[in-house]
Amino acid sequence: MNADDPLVGVDGLQVDLGGKTVLDGVDAAIDSGSFVGLVGPxxxxxxTLLRTxxxxxxxASGTVTVxxxxxxxxSSKAASRLVATVPQDTTVAFDFDVRTVVEMGRNPHRSRIGGWDEADTEAVERAFEWTDTDQFADRGIGTLSGGERQRVLLARALAQESPLLLLDEPTASLDINHQVRTLELVRELVSRGKTAVAAIHDLNLAAQYCDELLLLSDGDVAASGPPEAVLTEETLSGAFDANAVVSSHPVTGSVYVTALPDGRRSGSAAPTGRVHVVGGGGTAARYLHVLDAAGYEVTAGALNEGDTDTEAARSxxxxxxxxxxFAGVDSEAREAVDERIAAADCVLVADVEVGAGNLPNLRxxxxADSVVLVEERPFADRNFVGPEATRVYEALRARGRVVEPSAVPAAVAAAVSESAPAESSTTRPHPPSTDGGRGTDDGDR
Incomplete structure (x- = not known):
C-alpha cells in the first residue's frame, strides 16, 4: 500500500442476502485519518456494508481492501487486526467485568500458546484512557448504562489497534448528551490517526461530525463527498422520498436538514397560512427557509441590517x-411588527438572545393569537435585560407551544390549523409590503 492510496477501497461490491441483492455495484474510497458517515434510508x-x-x-462479487x-x-484474526467493529447492540452475553471485556480486544494479536505481554497491557490501558472507562474496570458490564457500555465496547475495539474502526449506529438509543459525547470521542480518535466509518441515522449529527458522507440508496451510492455536497434537497428527495429543507446551523455552521410535515410541499398552489418570525443573530435563518418552503407567507423582524437572519429573509x-x-426597536419598528403579528396565524420566536434593544419584539x-417558542438554551443564558425580560418571556411560555428545533414544522402546522377558525387566513389583513420599519440585532444588549 502506497502512502497516497486510500485506506479502504470498495470496488464493484455486490452482496446478496436471502436471495435478494442488498448492495449492487458499490464503489467507494476512504482515506486514512478521516471520519466517514454512512447515511441513507x-x-x-x-x-450490510459495514459487515462486508x-x-x-x-x-457475491467485487472486492474490499483495507x-x-x-x-x-x-483469516478472521488477520481481518480483525485491520478492522475493529463497535456493534449497535451493546448487550454482552455474560456479565464479565469491564477489564475482561476490553482485554478481549487483544485476541486477534495473541496465539493459542502466546501469553499476555507488555504490548497487550499498554494497548488496553491506552484504550481505557482514550475512552475514560478505567473508572469502570472492576465493575460488571451489566451494571453500566447504555452510554457507558457503548464506551466500553469502543475501548475494546481500540484495544485491537486496527487502523479502521467501524461503528453501527453508535448513537442509537442514547440520549442527546451521550450521542454528542460518543461522536466527540470518535472525532478525537480520528484526530489521533484512526479512520472511522459509522452508520448514522441522524443526518444533522452526521453533518456536524463527519468529514465525508456516503449516501446509500437502493443498494448503491447515491452521493458521496463533504456533507454540504451530499445533503442537498435534490439528493435527499431522491434517496428518502422526503421534502426536506437544507440550511446552515447558526451555531455550528454545519449543514442542517429539516423535513417538512406530511402534506406540506414546497411550490404549493397557495400559501397555507401566515407566520411571523422573531429572531436575530442567525437563530431564525433555518426556520425562514423551512417555513417558506412549506408554503407559508412568512414575515420577520424586527432585525438589524446586516444580521444573518435579515440576509436570509432577503434571499x-x-x-x-x-x-x-446595532439600533434598538423604536416606536415605528414596533408598530410595523405589531401589524405583521396581527396579520399572522402564528408567531414563531426563535432561541434568540434578548437585550434592551430587541425586548420590544418579545413584548x-x-x-399574538398563537405562539411557538423554540428553546435550545435556558432563557437565563440568553437574558441580558433581567427580571423584566423574564416576566415577558414567561408570559409567552405560559401560553405558547415550547418546542425543540426539530419540532418546529409540526408545531407551526398545528398552530396555524387551530388559529382563528372564524377568520380565514385569506381574509386577514396583509401587512404593509415594506422593509422600511425598524428592528434589532442580537448584538444590541
Missing part, C-alpha cells in the same frame, strides 16, 4: 422589518 444497506467491510459477510489487503482473503424575498445596525409577540 432504512434498508439501504448501511449495516469487516469480513463478516462475503460478497491497507492494501483483500479482507475476504484473510427568500420575504417581508422583513429592519433597523440600522409584541405576547399579543
Amino acid at each position: 432504512n434498508g439501504a444497506g448501511k449495516t 467491510l469487516n469480513g463478516a459477510l462475503s460478497p 491497507a492494501g489487503e483483500r479482507v475476504h482473503d484473510l 427568500l424575498a420575504l417581508d422583513v422589518v429592519t433597523v440600522d445596525p 409584541a409577540a405576547t399579543n
